[in-house]
Amino acid sequence: MKQRAGQLNLAALRQLALLAAYAFGGLALVVWLLGLAASRTGGAVAGGAIDAQNNAITIALRTEPPQLDYGRATDSSSIVVLSHTIEGLLSYDDNMALIPGVAERYELREDGATFWLREDARWSNGEPVTAHDFVFAWRRVQDPATASAYAFIMYPVKNAEAINRGELPIESLGVRALGERVLEVEFERPTPYFDKLVAFVTFYPINEEFFASTNGRFGASANMLLYNGPYVMNEWVHSASMRWDRNPGYWGEHKGWLDTIHVGYITQDVNARLNLFKDGQIADTQLVPQMLGEAMERRWQIDRSMDGTVFFLQLNFREGRITTNRNFRKALLLAQDPVEFVYKALKEPSYLPAVSLFPFWVRGVDGYFRQEHPPPPHEYNVAKARQHLELARRELGLEEFPPLHFLADDSPIGAITSEYYQAVYARNLGLELRIDKQIFKQRLAKMDAGEFDIVASGWGPDYDDALTFGDLFSSWNLNNRGRYASAEMDAFIRVAQSELDPARRMKAFADIQQLVHDDVVIVPMYERGWSFVVDPQLKGFQRRAVGPEVDYSYAWIEERGGE
């Protein structure tokens, strides 16, 4: 009996082994075939990261632009694509200085501005870019029917805010075309930084005739746009790839030196992008802290840049929230140390611990704003924080503090942030934080609805002026999602908006900075930056704080020596 069973097992075993061998062989064949197929299609997309022969590069985008209608665009991917393919009145050079774009020259006055457009600026269908294109585009942004999220950025233009609220017809917007090539802007209030604003995508021109021909699909695909920038987008396979070619009709020689930029990959996965870079498939990639060890080992030349965004804990000032108590907010500020958070928990060499609402690179009168007006230093003092907490407890008449609703992003950084602050406030103040992790859109929705006590959020610059941060906590700004409202703050912001003397204007920003600290409107966490690597053959690539996150406009390929 035993013997027979054993024989049976042996036979079965042999059969099993054979089957396994077949399965394994089959699998290997399938993998090989798939690899073959992938290499075929991959080859069609691009010829590696740097293709010196065709003067082309391949890059990856983090996310797919939802659409490229620049009147409504808000996300960084859209801004990257648009700033390579379309040009506004002015643009930035490779050292972040304003240079002429469609406008040859301009004049800023207290009550308005005049832009003289160049003759040779053309759309990709050969039509000239005219002053009417700007008037049409700007009116469209303020049209309530467009529902542009960035309409507020144009509020310095006369009547813009009223039009956006539907109180005035769009024709009353303070912008006029004096002939084909002169654009006349009338201000609502003095706006000394208006030249910096017009480099932003919301101010880009639109050819009215072409717009009408798109039947509401403007910006939905590559042929639903007209281009006037250094590159033309000739191909856009949604969620997969894009191709930007040099625009032969572009007026200038100063940018757009590559013949072709392939956006070969669109992926949010940093590890996937790192692997693509290692395989020589893309020209640059971002490095997160846990990749830096490998990057050093591979002897890459690691670079770094500030991203421009400041991250902070925003507190809720809506009625009924504990965070309306100033002593409580003071305790929150004193009981934590952004230095420890950035250097120990996040371990990001490209981040800076934040001390102010204004990042360090914001310009002042002559140099940096923060050198001219140093922010109040951060004090990490647990004993003092506990005293303030005790005061707050008595003022609020509470026996014990209820758990706090802590809203954060559903991302790796969001997880570290929320769990770090949860432990810090539990240890130092005995407070309980309930973590609510949400995807970006949902977090914004909850911030709008006020469903939080503390939210970890950030604010990035839209234009290169201190006001892009300074007016964040005005009572009328919808991005002030904690609904902080104080007459003092509003008064400072009014000065910062319309004061023409730069020194007095910067003094107003310094007052804002001080008030944000004294009133604990936010608990600053960090100024975000990027560590990244670029293919050594690609020169002139930039990561920017203001404008497009990545900029290939001034990039060129350096031929390898000896080849």
Added chain:
Amino acid sequence: MMHKAADFLPLGEQRDIHGISRPSLSYWQDAWLRLKANRRALVSLWLVIGLLLFTIAGPWLWRIDPAAQDVDQISLSPGFGRDALIVADYQPWDGSGAAGPLHVIGEANSQAVRLKWDALPGANGHRVYRNVFPVGPELAYGMPLAEFYNNATLHHEDRLDLRPGRYFYSVVALDGNGKVTDNYQSLEVDVRRVTTLADAMQRGLISEQSELAIGDSVKLRWHPLGTDYLGRDMLARLMAGARVSLFIGIVAPMLFVLFGVAFGATAGFLGGKADQFMMRFADFVVALPFLLFMILFKIAFGIGPGESGVMPMLVALVLLMWPATARLVRGQILQLREQGYVQASQLLGARKSYLVARHMLPNTFGVVLVTLTFEIPKAIFTEAFLSFIGMGVAPPTPSWGSMSNEGIATMLTTPHELIFPALFISVTVLAFNLLGDGLRDALDARMRNTG
């Protein structure tokens, strides 16, 4: 041969008359014998017992708060305790110190490395780099730490995640446009691990009355399995995570198997229309999507963000997972109902309750036990999966699933953060499955005495 009178007395009652060579064994004794012979099942049994001890007794022995963050020892790999030198409290530095080419001011330790240098020739600013390798001919300076766009600042204090060991610092000259040039200076720095008295006291490494002073050395908290990305002790977290995992893994199957048995037995015993109706209801429950109901329960329970989702998970498991057991038990009961001994018992006038209690249920017990041991790993896995996608426990409470999710981000640099929780999930699930396998063989009456 002479016989005594006593030889002719009648024999008493003889028990051993048939000469039974083996001891009589009950069903359970026999099953236990066969389970003992099954080495795999036995090892699994010990593993399960070990896990239960780890979960219940572990936190009594390893008294470390699983939520406590040791920011000086973040993402530490498993190993022995580390010593640290006690130094004075950190004082901000204004960049004062002797001038000269790139050099360290004061002592280089894990608190801070203070660098100072003279402006490089032709520099319009500098960038400071740190590397773990020497700068080679590739000019790989390492990771950039800071840049200064003028020559006014010629010092930098590095406090970024300093670990004991050797670092290579470089300052590189920037040109007028702020671009990096090939002009650099490099310095080798050995960093010591230090802590301060205040820190050591706060972390409970030394008592308030301790006589340790600056310059003495203190043993840092020992993390045998290392720490996670926020410096939390892995061992303590694994123990705390085991509580959640095993709580769901054992309580949920117990409840729904119990319900399934009652439901299946009733259906099978009643038979006919009632049976049809009850089993169609079970089919209906099978068709309900688990994840959706889990979310619905979470909302229905009024569980806000940041609160534990373990209770709705338990309810969802109990309400949706019982039909498999119910079907099994019903089939068994239908079969048993027609057995000869049941009919005999009926003929002898046994009441229904007696039939069920004496004949039906004990005979299904083996099947039920086997189902239970197979449902436990399933439930553990479900919990791990739900916590992995963020539906389960709320931070800072750990569970093996959420720990795996956190560990994935640093899989390549600090693999222990993923490997340990993943290992625990795998071993637990495997142990319960093998034990179930062994029990099935052991409890199968047809396998009796064939070993």
